[in-house]
Amino acid sequence: MTSSRSRPRPRRLGLLLYPGCMPAGLLATADMVRAVNRRAGRGVCEVVWLGLTPQPIVTEDGLTLRPQQTLAESRCDVCLVPGFWTETEADLEVMLERQAKLIAALREGGVGQAVWGYCAGVALTAAAGLLDGKAATGTWWFQRFLQQRFRRVRWRFTEPLVSDRGAVTAAGAQGHWLLVTQQLAQWVSAEVMRDVEHVLMLPRPPTAHPAFRPVELMAQPSAELKKLLVHAQSIPASELSLGTVAEHCAVSPRTLRRRIEAHAGLPAGAWLRLVKLRQVSEALTTSLEPLKVIGEQLGYLNESSLHRAFKQVTGMTPVHYRQAFGNVKKGR
Secondary structure, eight states, X not given: OOOTTTOOOOEXXXXXXXXXXXXXXXXXXXXXXXXXXXXXXXXXXXXXXXXXXXXXXXXXXXXXXXXXXXXXXXOOSEEEEOOBOOSSHHHHHHHHHHTXXXXXXXXXXXXXXXXXXXXXXXXXXXXXXXXXXXXXXXXXXXXXXXXXXOTTSEEOTTOSEEEETTEEEEOSTTHHHHHHHHHHTTTSOXXXXXXXXXXXXXXXXXXXXXXXXXXXXXXXXSHHHHHHHHHHHTSOGGGOOHHHHHHHHTSOHHHHHHHHHHHHXXXXXXXXXXXXXXXXXXXXXXXXXXXXXHHHHTTOSOHHHHHHHHHHHHSSOHHHHHHHHOOOOTTO
16 A cells, blocks of 8 residues: 555646636536545645636636646646637637647647647647647547648547547547546546546445445545545555554544544444445455455455455345446456
């Protein structure tokens, strides 16, 4: 497991503003990053609003937003280039002409180590030469224009998302969702992204088995318990104890026990064990890994004792649980 000392610094994600850009995808991305950071219990990603100048920018919807930094002074790791409203090839041509200075700034290296673009934002990215020699996708009704205008790009319009050497492109006005979720998923665990997607896309996060309701993150009655749950998930099962968690929280084991039992309605030790068993249940339903491998990944020292504990809590063997709740099929 990664300790706090060895955790990487938060990646800086620049959200690029320019006159006439569509802000919905940028705002949704900022919300998504915030949710990922909270769910992960650490700063995975830091959002920075960028502009060609520091002046306020009027977007497509009339919403005025102010950049925090200019492209020239940006020290971002990634720059996200949003789309703009366009219905014809002529609209695309006009916007490229209007944004000549922005395109030049992008070409000069204001995007950091990587660039992400979606919908019509792909045209701006291509115009800056950032897709030259790379594979990329784009929205289907721009296909003829993009192919003729940017011949050095290896277009793959049949794919909704293409990643090639730091350049990630997505098709469609809602392409930001697929693009950003796919990229953030490389920085956090599958469990974190799954919870975030459930929270942002569904009215209520589903629970695979009622036994795990006491350790559903979003169902925790206090912010303190949410943070405690996230921390417990990061500790190997063999090392998870009231004492180690209490030390992390800078309280006595007695105090921590009282707080957990008051909020969770369960004995503190049982609640902590349930946190790890829920992680086992998630791995069973989202992968085909054997229980032995799952147990080793989560820090269990003995497969047979894990098998017994899981059945005691759920009333089902791990095999039957996977058959009942699993959503991964062989051969995928």
